[in-house]
Structure formats: structure tokens, C-alpha cells
Amino acid sequence: MSALIRKMEAGRNLGHLFMIAFFSSSIVVLLVSSSLQLTAYFRSEKRVLYNNQQVIAEGASSAVVGFIQEKCQELATAAWLTDPETTSREEWLLVLQSLLGLQPSFRRLAVRDERFQIVAAASRYAPPGLGHPEDLQEAARFSKPHDAVSCPEISDVYMDPVTSEPLVSIRVPVVNALREFKNTLTAELNLKFMWDLVDQLKVGKTGYAYVVNHQGQVIAFGDTARVLKGENVAHLPPVREFLQDPNAQRSQRAQLYRGIAGGLVVGTYVPLRTPNWAIVTELPWMEAFREVIEATGISLAIIVLMAFLAALLGLGISRRLTVPLVTLKETAMRIAGGERELQIEVDGPEELAQLAAAFNSMSSQLQRSLKELEGQFEEIKSARVHSERARNDCAWPRRGAATPFGTGTCWNKRPISAPHGTRCSVTNRTRFLTKPGFR
Amino acid sequence: MTFTRGSRVTVGKRLSFIVLLGLVAWSVGGCRDARGPRRILVLGSTAAFEPIFHGLKAQLEVLGYREGVHVIYDLKYLEKCPSDPPVSEGGWFSARDGELIFALATEASMAAKKAAEGTSVPVVFAYAGIEGSNLVNSVREPGGNITGVRFPGPEQIGKRMELLHRIAPHIRRVWIGYQKGYPNTEPALAILRPLSKSLNIQLIEVPLGNLKDLEVDLSERDQLADCGMEAMLLMPDSTIHSPEGWRLIGGFADRHKLVVAGSFLSNVREGAVFGNANDLFKVGKMAAPLVAKIFEGIPAGTIPVVTPEQDIYINVKRARELGLTVPEGLLRQATVIIR
Incomplete structure (x- = not known):
């Protein structure tokens, strides 16, 4: 284990280089590809979102139009069932x-005759007899003549x-059996009864709807x-769009803006036409783009995971490359330090294995040569000792001293062809000259 | 192993950071919890308006404000407290920061407004007359630190006279006893006086200081051969609408076979021929979103005053006992018919 750690430490620089390279390249590739993919997804999702918003807004508009039409229908039915000639x-x-x-x-309700005179009136609050000042303004509120x-x-x-x-x-008009105009039946409708309806409209999970009139004034909202x-709220983009073209069939796009509640929303509108109002639906952007956000999150997680895997892969590959190199380097250094018998374990890629084998071969040859040299050196050393001893032996008789071998020992061992006094050394020298590498 | 040791240090630092972050979040959360539930001081003039309080509680529960967890209610009655001065500096009632005063009906609302003056305590009134009481600047912009549900007194009192005339067109003398100086009285009289004249009805106006005055007036009329009226119309004040006041009026009307133009359903069930008023439980429910808005940080004075819808209750049984025929059109408008 410690050997492995040592190897890793030694190979860290190169390993890190490989890991960072793999990590960076994979991040770049993944980011680019994911961004492209997400952009395409976002565009398609925005379109889907717009369509969903329109469907929701149209559903909401149907509810509001239904509320108004229900009242119109009730008045029209009451007018139809009553004969103005005889009532x-x-x-x-x-x-x-x-x-x-x-x-x-x-x-309040009132029936007026052809001359705009009140035939009958009923009020929920103030008695009609008191004369409400707004009665006088009734004619002014409608665009058509009475x-x-x-x-x-x-x-x-x-x-x-x-x-x-x-x-x-x-x-609503009150006509006789011949469809001749006789009276009008007018009702004053309190729009606060529409508030609950609008408040209960479901726009996603956290969205809401509100109704604006043709001047941009909020007439129904949960708040x-x-x-x-x-x-x-004429400054809000969908309302502004509606005010610019009240006769448009529908909003052209879902827009991202700060909504009526102050948060960032995706909103659109649907004109009601009759009456000339619009219903605006707003969905907080977090909910509107939930799927995109989720997809982005998943993509980022995948990118991180893939980058991590790439880094691991880089680390593995770099280790496979660098560890044999480092081992080679260390072995060479140890051999240089004196451990001549060391051999490298041949492992890793083919080229590195060949390099290691070559190194081992070189190391073996070198070791053999050194051993031979050492052998020769020992021989020389031994010969020199013998030579010295022989010289000494020759020197003693000349000085008249007894040798350890007795008198005249040197002569007994003298080669026949050698001149007197120099036989031993010459003989030895002749033998050395036969060895390779010596002169 | 240098590499491994280095990554351990990084992970350790990250863990420390996360733990630190968690501690900060916990401490912030702990601080919020430590603030505890909001206290709502409910101030009423009589127990008759308690359904408003119940409506408020029910709707606040729907809006996510649970009693004991998010809000604590403290109900107090003006009548059970020292009255001189009933609400003022250092008295039995004083507003504290972080509280909200929820006042039931006009009298308590005015007391609450006075108590909250000079403080940051918001006031939400319910069923308080804003005409003549100077409670708010306007319906759209109440101003100050007050908002609430309006008592539509002037509209309702006019309607009450109209209904009386429709049910009993022969009646020419109508008794109206009212509490002197009560904020709702003058706006109501301002409507009733011209209306009764246009309907050829004589108003028998009896200003009252307290319940004793009422008792004396009715006792004196009891002694007379002609009590001086054919009908009694309930005015919107706390004397007439107190349980004792209603007991005196109901008993007198019963003894003299008089038509009583009442207000709440309870009056109608107990002998009034009809009544027009508002469902007090619904009034409380209408006030709940206003309270919730204030809790969310919106200044009370910027929240418009809302108006409840009127209900009509008709006691056909009592009308028949008195020989009256209730027009079909009125029966069709009635919310409750007692047969």
C-alpha cells in the first residue's frame, strides 16, 4: 500500500495534468452540448408554456364571460316573459x-318606457323613492341611445x-309580441360577486388571474x-398589449415580467370582447419553467457526474502511464545508488513494457560486465600478490638470507627460458599479456 | 499521502461551512419561533357581536393562522371594564407593540382607535359605522393605522323603513328610540327623516341616555290608552340592541300588538315582523383577509374598507298574527322566512 502511495505521490504531477485535462475537456464538451440542447428545449417549452397559459386564460375568460352572460340571460328571460303592453x-x-x-x-333594477321614464324600480339598499343621484347618469353609461x-x-x-x-x-330591450321595442330593463351589477369567481380560478398551482377593463383598471382580483x-395596471405588458389592440384575437406571446403581485411571472391575456375587458393570467416563473429548471438541474448533475467520471478516468489512465515511468525512474536511481540486482516489473502499455524490458536487459548486461570486471580485478590482485611474493623470494638469496622455502628455492621454480634474476616476473607478465584488455 | 490529506481538509472545511450555515438557519428560525404567535386583542361592546369574532377565527384558520400556534385571541368587553375613562392611557386597556386590535361594532371600534393612537398598533374594525364616527378618512384610503368592515347603517335603515311601509302601508306613526350621541344615530336620522316624510309617516323620536330611559318611556306609554305608535323601528345602537333593550322593546310590542321592524335574525325569531341586517359570522370572515394583510406587513391605513351584503329575514307567522300580508316580491327577496 505504501509503495502504491509513494508511486502515486511520485506520479502526481503528470497524473494531475491528465486528470485536469480530461476533466476540463469533458466539462467543455458537456457544457456546450447541454447548452445547445437546453436552449432548444427552452424554446420548445416556452411555446408549450404559452399554449398552456392561453388555454388557462381562455378557461378563465369563459368563466368570467359566463358570469356576465348568466346575468344578461336572466334579464333577457325576465324581459321576454313579460308583456310590456299588459304588465x-x-x-x-x-x-x-x-x-x-x-x-x-x-x-338595483329599473324598467323604463320609451320616453326613458321609470315604470318600476327596485333596490337592494336605498329606497328608489329617495332618488339616487346615479339614476340620472344611467343614460350616459351606455354607448347606444335608450x-x-x-x-x-x-x-x-x-x-x-x-x-x-x-x-x-x-x-336589455323589452319587446312586445310583434318584436316592437317598448321598454328597457336595466340592472346594476355589483362586480364584487365576480371576485370570488376570479379568485378561485386555478392558474397552475401558484398562479392567479385578474380582470381589467378597457382602461387597464383592475376590476376583479383576489386582492x-x-x-x-x-x-x-396599464403598465403591465399583457395589459398594455390588450390596450394597444383590444380587438386582437389573443395575446401573441407569453411574457416574462414583474406581475401585479410584484414577483417575476409569465403572463398572458385573453380579451373577453363582450364586455370589453381582458382576463390576465400570471404564473410565477419558478412554476412556469419548473420543467426547464428541473431539466437544467438534471443536466448539470449529469455534467458534474460525467466530469467526475472523466477525472477518474484521467486519473486511471495517467496512473497506468506514469506509474511504470516513475518505477523506471526510481529503479534507475536505486541502481545508480548501488542496488545493481534490481529489476523492473514489466507492466503497463506495450511501449512502456518494452522500455522496461530493454531497461532490464541493459541493467542485466551491465551487471554481467561489472561482475566480469570484478572477477578480472580479483585475478589481477591475486597475481600481483603472487608476483610480489616471488620477487621477495628471489631477493632473499641475493642478500644471503634463508628463505622460508630453503636455500635456492627461487631457482627451482624458475622457467628454463627466463634470464637469471628476472624469470618470475617475466613469466607472470607473459601470462598477463594473454588476458584480454591488458597490454 | 499528501493528496488524500488535502481532500480531507477540503471536505472538512465544507462540512464545517454547512454546519455553520445550518446553525445560522436554525438560529434565525429559532428567533422567528421565539417571536411566537401574534396576539389579537378582540374588543367588543356587547356579547351580541361575538359571531363576528367566531367568523374571524374561522376564516383566519382557513388562511393558515391557527389559534394558539400563529395567533392568540384575547377577548375583552367594554361593558365589563371601568368606564371612566374606558380606554386610555394606563387604564384597563392599553395597546402594545406587536398586537392587533380587532374591534367589534362602532363603539368598541372608536375606543380601539383611541387606544391605538400614538402607537404602532393596527386596528381592524368589524361592523362599525364610518359615517359620523370619524373612524376613517375614506373607504378607499382609511388612513392612520386602521381599516375594517363597514356597517352599512344608512343604507340599511332606509331599507328598513321602506320594508315596513311595504309590509304595513297603513302605519302612520313609527317609534324610534335611539341612544343620544351614538355615532350611528345621526346618519340614520338623516336618512329616516326625509324618507318618512315622503312616505307620510310620523317618526316618534325618543332620545335615550341609557336603558333606564327606555324603560321609563315604555312604562309611561304602557299607562296610556293609545301608546302613540303603530310600529317600532330598531335603530342601530348598542342600547336598543342590548339583550335588555330588546327584552323591553319586544315585550312592549307584544303587549300592544305592534309591528317591529327589526335588524338581526335573532330579533325576527323573537317577534319582529322582519329584519334587515348582515350575517355577523360573514362579517367576521370578511375581516380576516384584512387582518392577514396586516400580518403580512401592509399598513392598515392603506387597505380599503369593505362592505358586507345585506340579508332580509321575514317572520311570516308574526305578520299573520298581526293581520299583515307580506308582499310576494319581498318574500322572494328574503334570505330567511320564518313560517
Whole structure:
């Protein structure tokens, strides 16, 4: 284990280089490919989102239009079932009071004759006899003249001066059996009854809807305080788009902006046409792009995982390359330090294995040569000792001293051809000259 | 192994950072928890308006404010507290920071507004008359630190007279006893006086200081051969609408076979021919979003005042006992019919 660690430490620089290279290249490749993929996905998802938003907004608009149409229908039915030629004031009053009982959202009702005179009136609050100042303004709220009403007509939104609640007036014609115009039946509708409806509209999980009139004023929203304040939201992109072209079939795109609640939202609108309002739906961007965000998260996780794997792979490959090299280097250094018998384990890629084998071969040859040299050196050393001894032996008789071998020993061992006094050394020298590498 | 040791240090640092982050988050959360539930001081004038409180609690629960967890209610009654001064500096009631005063009906709302003056305590009133009481600057922009649900008194009192006239068109003398100086009284009289004149009805106005005055007036009329009226119309004040006040009026009307134009369903069940008022439970529910908005940090004075819808209750049984015929049109408008 410690050997492995040592090898790793030794091979760290090259290993790191490989790992970083693999990691960086894989990150770059993955990022580029993922970005391209995500961009394409985002575009397609935005389109899907826009379509979903439109479907939601259209559903919401149907609910709001249904709310208004239901009231128009009730008034039209009441007008249709009543013969203006024969109905007395009391009978009209009963009809109006029945309508008040039927629809809590009706605040006041009135029937007017051809001369715009009140035939009968009923009110949920102030007695009609007191004369409400707004009665005088009824004619001004509608775009058509009193006697030109042929179908239910809806006035502009106006605010109740006492309660600040938004109101509209709906007017339907009352005709006789010959379809001749005789009276008008007008109802004042309190739009606060639409607030609950709008508040309960489901726009995703956290989205919401609100209704604006043709001036950009909020007339229905979950936050009723803003409606009561008469807040104008014409600056919001979908509302601005609606105000610029109220007759547009639908919004051209889902837009990302700061919504009515202050958060970043994706919103769109659908015009209601009758009345001339629009319903705006807003979905917080986190929910709107949830799938894209999830896909991005998954992509990033994959990128990180792949990069990690690439780094591991790089580390493995670099180890496979560098460890034999490092081993080679270390072995060479140890041989240089004196451990001549060392051999490298032949492992790794083919080229490195061949290099290691060559190194081992070189090391073996070198070792053999050295051994031979050492052998020769020992021989020389031994010969020199013998030579010295022989010289000494020759020197003693000349000095008249006894040798350890007795008198005249040197002569007994003298080669026949050698001159006197130099025989031993000459003989020895002759023998040395036969050895290779000596002169 | 240098490499391995290095990565351990990095992981260790990261772990320390995460633990530190967790500690910070825990401490922040702990601080928030330490703040505890919000306290709502509910101030009422009589127990008759308690359904408003129940409506508030029910709707706040729906909005995610659980009693005991997120909000704590403390109900107090003006009538059970020292009255001189009922609400002021250092008295039995004082507003504290972080609280919210929820006031039931006009009298308590005015007391609450006075108590909260000069503090940061917001006031939400429910069923308080804003005409003549100077509670708010306007419906759209109440101003100060107050908002709430309006009592639609002037509209309702006019409607009450109209309904009385429709049910009993023969009636020419209508008794109206009212509490002197009560904020809702003057706006109601301002509607009733011209209306009764237009309907050819004589208003028998009896200003009252307290319940004793009411008792004296009715006792004196009891002694007379002609009590001086054919009908009694309930005015929107706390004397008339107190349990004792209603007991006196109901008993007198019963003895003299008078038509009582009432207000709440309870009056109608106990002998009034009809009544027009608001569902107090619904009024409380309407106030809940206003309270929630204030808890979210929106200044109370910027939240518009809301108005409840009116209900009509008709006691056909009582009308028949008195020989009256309730018009079909009125029956069709009625929310509750007692047969």
C-alpha cells in the first residue's frame, strides 16, 4: 500500500495534468452540448408554456364571460316573459324584486318606457323613492341611445361612491309580441360577486388571474383591496398589449415580467370582447419553467457526474502511464545508488513494457560486465600478490638470507627460458599479456 | 499521502461551512419561533357581536393562522371594564407593540382607535359605522393605522323603513328610540327623516341616555290608552340592541300588538315582523383577509374598507298574527322566512 502511495505521490504531477485535462475537456464538451440542447428545449417549452397559459386564460375568460352572460340571460328571460303592453307597475315590481332575490349581485333594477321614464324600480339598499343621484347618469353609461337597444348591452365599469365597489349596468330591450321595442330593463351589477369567481380560478398551482377593463383598471382580483382602490395596471405588458389592440384575437406571446403581485411571472391575456375587458393570467416563473429548471438541474448533475467520471478516468489512465515511468525512474536511481540486482516489473502499455524490458536487459548486461570486471580485478590482485611474493623470494638469496622455502628455492621454480634474476616476473607478465584488455 | 490529506481538509472545511450555515438557519428560525404567535386583542361592546369574532377565527384558520400556534385571541368587553375613562392611557386597556386590535361594532371600534393612537398598533374594525364616527378618512384610503368592515347603517335603515311601509302601508306613526350621541344615530336620522316624510309617516323620536330611559318611556306609554305608535323601528345602537333593550322593546310590542321592524335574525325569531341586517359570522370572515394583510406587513391605513351584503329575514307567522300580508316580491327577496 505504501509503495502504491509513494508511486502515486511520485506520479502526481503528470497524473494531475491528465486528470485536469480530461476533466476540463469533458466539462467543455458537456457544457456546450447541454447548452445547445437546453436552449432548444427552452424554446420548445416556452411555446408549450404559452399554449398552456392561453388555454388557462381562455378557461378563465369563459368563466368570467359566463358570469356576465348568466346575468344578461336572466334579464333577457325576465324581459321576454313579460308583456310590456299588459304588465302593470306592480307586476313589474314583482318581477324586479324576484330578480333581486334571485341574483345577489343585482343591486338595483329599473324598467323604463320609451320616453326613458321609470315604470318600476327596485333596490337592494336605498329606497328608489329617495332618488339616487346615479339614476340620472344611467343614460350616459351606455354607448347606444335608450331606444336603440336590440340586445343586452353592458356599460363601462363605474365605482360605487359609498362602497367603492366596481359596478356595471346591463340593459336589455323589452319587446312586445310583434318584436316592437317598448321598454328597457336595466340592472346594476355589483362586480364584487365576480371576485370570488376570479379568485378561485386555478392558474397552475401558484398562479392567479385578474380582470381589467378597457382602461387597464383592475376590476376583479383576489386582492380585493387593490380593486377597491381602483388600481390601474396599464403598465403591465399583457395589459398594455390588450390596450394597444383590444380587438386582437389573443395575446401573441407569453411574457416574462414583474406581475401585479410584484414577483417575476409569465403572463398572458385573453380579451373577453363582450364586455370589453381582458382576463390576465400570471404564473410565477419558478412554476412556469419548473420543467426547464428541473431539466437544467438534471443536466448539470449529469455534467458534474460525467466530469467526475472523466477525472477518474484521467486519473486511471495517467496512473497506468506514469506509474511504470516513475518505477523506471526510481529503479534507475536505486541502481545508480548501488542496488545493481534490481529489476523492473514489466507492466503497463506495450511501449512502456518494452522500455522496461530493454531497461532490464541493459541493467542485466551491465551487471554481467561489472561482475566480469570484478572477477578480472580479483585475478589481477591475486597475481600481483603472487608476483610480489616471488620477487621477495628471489631477493632473499641475493642478500644471503634463508628463505622460508630453503636455500635456492627461487631457482627451482624458475622457467628454463627466463634470464637469471628476472624469470618470475617475466613469466607472470607473459601470462598477463594473454588476458584480454591488458597490454 | 499528501493528496488524500488535502481532500480531507477540503471536505472538512465544507462540512464545517454547512454546519455553520445550518446553525445560522436554525438560529434565525429559532428567533422567528421565539417571536411566537401574534396576539389579537378582540374588543367588543356587547356579547351580541361575538359571531363576528367566531367568523374571524374561522376564516383566519382557513388562511393558515391557527389559534394558539400563529395567533392568540384575547377577548375583552367594554361593558365589563371601568368606564371612566374606558380606554386610555394606563387604564384597563392599553395597546402594545406587536398586537392587533380587532374591534367589534362602532363603539368598541372608536375606543380601539383611541387606544391605538400614538402607537404602532393596527386596528381592524368589524361592523362599525364610518359615517359620523370619524373612524376613517375614506373607504378607499382609511388612513392612520386602521381599516375594517363597514356597517352599512344608512343604507340599511332606509331599507328598513321602506320594508315596513311595504309590509304595513297603513302605519302612520313609527317609534324610534335611539341612544343620544351614538355615532350611528345621526346618519340614520338623516336618512329616516326625509324618507318618512315622503312616505307620510310620523317618526316618534325618543332620545335615550341609557336603558333606564327606555324603560321609563315604555312604562309611561304602557299607562296610556293609545301608546302613540303603530310600529317600532330598531335603530342601530348598542342600547336598543342590548339583550335588555330588546327584552323591553319586544315585550312592549307584544303587549300592544305592534309591528317591529327589526335588524338581526335573532330579533325576527323573537317577534319582529322582519329584519334587515348582515350575517355577523360573514362579517367576521370578511375581516380576516384584512387582518392577514396586516400580518403580512401592509399598513392598515392603506387597505380599503369593505362592505358586507345585506340579508332580509321575514317572520311570516308574526305578520299573520298581526293581520299583515307580506308582499310576494319581498318574500322572494328574503334570505330567511320564518313560517
